[in-house]
Amino acid sequence: MTGRPKRLVVLGAGTGGTLAANRIRKHYPVSDLVIDVVDQNNEHVYQPGLLFVPFGLADPEEIVRPRDRQLHSGINYHLSAIRSVDVDANTVLLDDESVLTYDVLLVATGSVLQPEETDGLLGEGWLDTVFTFYDMEGATALAKKLATFDSGRMVINIVDMPIKCPVAPLEFAFLADWYFTERGVRDDITITYITPLDGAFTKPTASATLASLLDEKNIELVTEFNTGEVDGSGRKLVGYDESEIPFDLAVVVPLHGGAAYVEDSPGLGDELGFIPTDNATLQSAVRPNIFVLGDAADVPASKAGSVTHFEGEVLVANIESFLDGQSLEATFDGHANCFIETGFSKALLIDFNYETEPLPGHYPGPIGLPLLKESRLNHLGKLMFQSFYWHGLLPGRDIPGIGTDMPTAGKHPTSV
Amino acid sequence: MTTKHFAGIEVELNDEGFFVDPAQWSEAMAPELAEAWGIPTPLTDKHWQVLRFMRSEYFEKGTGPTVRKLGKTSGVTVKELYQLFPKGPAKLAAGCAGIPKPRGCV
Numbered sequence: 001m002t003g004r005p006k007r008l009v010v011l012g013a014g015t016g017g018t019l020a021a022n023r024i025r026k027h028y029p030v031s032d033l034v035i036d037v038v039d040q041n042n043e044h045v046y047q048p049g050l051l052f053v054p055f056g057l058a059d060p061e062e063i064v065r066p067r068d069r070q071l072h073s074g075i076n077y078h079l080s081a082i083r084s085v086d087v088d089a090n091t092v093l094l095d096d097e098s099v100l101t102y103d104v105l106l107v108a109t110g111s112v113l114q115p116e117e118t119d120g121l122l123g124e125g126w127l128d129t130v131f132t133f134y135d136m137e138g139a140t141a142l143a144k145k146l147a148t149f150d151s152g153r154m155v156i157n158i159v160d161m162p163i164k165c166p167v168a169p170l171e172f173a174f175l176a177d178w179y180f181t182e183r184g185v186r187d188d189i190t191i192t193y194i195t196p197l198d199g200a201f202t203k204p205t206a207s208a209t210l211a212s213l214l215d216e217k218n219i220e221l222v223t224e225f226n227t228g229e230v231d232g233s234g235r236k237l238v239g240y241d242e243s244e245i246p247f248d249l250a251v252v253v254p255l256h257g258g259a260a261y262v263e264d265s266p267g268l269g270d271e272l273g274f275i276p277t278d279n280a281t282l283q284s285a286v287r288p289n290i291f292v293l294g295d296a297a298d299v300p301a302s303k304a305g306s307v308t309h310f311e312g313e314v315l316v317a318n319i320e321s322f323l324d325g326q327s328l329e330a331t332f333d334g335h336a337n338c339f340i341e342t343g344f345s346k347a348l349l350i351d352f353n354y355e356t357e358p359l360p361g362h363y364p365g366p367i368g369l370p371l372l373k374e375s376r377l378n379h380l381g382k383l384m385f386q387s388f389y390w391h392g393l394l395p396g397r398d399i400p401g402i403g404t405d406m407p408t409a410g411k412h413p414t415s416v
Numbered sequence: 417m418t419t420k421h422f423a424g425i426e427v428e429l430n431d432e433g434f435f436v437d438p439a440q441w442s443e444a445m446a447p448e449l450a451e452a453w454g455i456p457t458p459l460t461d462k463h464w465q466v467l468r469f470m471r472s473e474y475f476e477k478g479t480g481p482t483v484r485k486l487g488k489t490s491g492v493t494v495k496e497l498y499q500l501f502p503k504g505p506a507k508l509a510a511g512c513a514g515i516p517k518p519r520g521c522v
């Protein structure tokens with residue numbers, strides 16, 4: 001490149017923003033490309049760790065690190081909330097009144113919880129009989145509650161899709177079964193899993209496996225429940241069809257939407273604040289110089305760190321092509337890979353993409369981790385992931401043997 | 417895939433009962449479709465508002481809206497949507513409006 005350096009502005013320093021900024025920094029000298037990264041706080045939470053906090057299996061401090069420390073040198077970090085983006089002027093206005101101008105914009109501001117959108121959810125019972133484990137405050141408060149919860153009905157309720165990591169609420173149910181068993185109170189507690197979906201999960205084969213696992217663990221499954229109200233003091237969920245489900249303790253996954261500034265940025269997002277994005281190239285449909293990574297995109301893939309990770313390589317290649325004035329050739333296949341904790345030191349692994357649903361077999365090849373089947377090895381895989389997250393994924397290192405595209409070698413397409 | 421008759425015209429449906437070709441749909445089919453999907457009839461103006469909205473969104477964006485999007489953009493609240501199309505407004509309205517099942521969330 002010649003002339004003045006180009007400017008890349010990255011919105012969000014979570015999973016996606018951090019890994020993309022680090023990978024792109026390696027490829028251009030600062031004299032060719034200035035990289036600015038913006039986030040509203042300096043606490044990078046390893047979100048998969050939130051699942052373990054309520055059961056005393058993760059220390060809140062352990063899963064939080066400073067955001068700026070995860071960024072390579074040569075990246076400018078702005079600690080400020082984003083107020084709006086002007087897609088015609090190519091500028092970003094921050095809450096501290098500064099304005100960043102970009103040649104290329106990467107939106108990686110993830111999704112936000114919107115508990116205020118459900119009637120009653122933040123009412124009298126909030127953090128008393130009604131909790132969430134989807135943020136640090138909720139997960140920490142829930143840990144205290146669970147430690148003294150001895151009898152009654154616990155419901156786990158997904159208000160509506162999309163949500164981050166759609167398997168996390170199932171994992172919560174499995175771990176709760178284990179936790180109450182360990183505490184010797186499982187027989188006095190009913191666990192009920194309540195979802196708006198027509199099965200335990202979105203994909204049919206995995207959904208059947210997970211439903212039978214719920215059944216084995218004596219966890220009730222209620223499907224197609226559309227939560228209209230959470231009545232914390234009356235201790236009941238009320239459906240839009242007026243049906244009621246009573247509870248003593250409710251663990252709710254609130255509605256999710258795009259980051260708040262999207263609504264104040266004309267033309268940037270859809271009705272829910274997510275950014276219309278090309279499934280394959282990850283270029284936005286908004287403007288050619290705006291790209292999207294992770295939960296912020298409206299692509300039909302799970303809102304998961306693994307998806308963000310696999311998208312990363314494609315996204316970086318395409319941003320580089322764009323900066324170099326070439327056509328975008330890299331394509332994302334929708335690859336997702338999720339460990340599902342099932343309690344008692346076991347876990348299940350599922351691997352899928354836009355086209356192929358999770359299948360049994362082994363990952364990443366015929367010899368590897370068992371798919372769609374409980375095993376101790378998968379549990380260890382899940383635990384090891386945290387270290388990989390900080391030391392491999394965020395800094396932008398590749399894992400030997402694990403590519404971006406979904407592997408097919410070890411899978412059995414017809415069984416189950 | 418199966419074929420069925422609505423308003424006397426043969427149409428193709430997929431395994432879940434959604435139209436394979438939204439162009440085969442006509443307004444005259446809606447009352448019979450509503451009955452097939454368990455939607456309370458007769459269809460009211462509000463039902464029609466939602467059905468027309470579903471179709472225009474589908475032709476513009478390639479997928480029908482989800483309940484949350486409907487609640488934010490169709491001019492009918494989520495609560496009303498559940499009264500008009502009990503159980504699953506997006507799914508039932510898509511079935512009745514002759515468009516594919518709205519792209520679910522994964």
Ligand SMILES: Cc1cc2nc3c(=O)[nH]c(=O)nc-3n(C[C@H](O)[C@H](O)[C@H](O)COP(=O)(O)OP(=O)(O)OC[C@H]3O[C@@H](n4cnc5c(N)ncnc54)[C@H](O)[C@@H]3O)c2cc1C
Nearest residue numbers: 012014015016040047048082109110259294295304305306
């Ligand atoms: C309980 C739980 C368990 C999970 N478990 C798993 C798992 O096991 N496996 C898995 O793969 N994934 C899991 N996930 C999902 C995973 O954490 C996310 O999908 C992933 O972090 C998405 O990355 P992202 O970069 O899109 O968003 P994030 O990492 O969430 O980053 C978005 C960033 O944008 C910033 N931001 C937002 N709005 C603004 C604003 N207005 N101004 C400035 N900054 C802003 C935020 O502060 C944040 O840092 C889990 C999530 C949760 C909540």
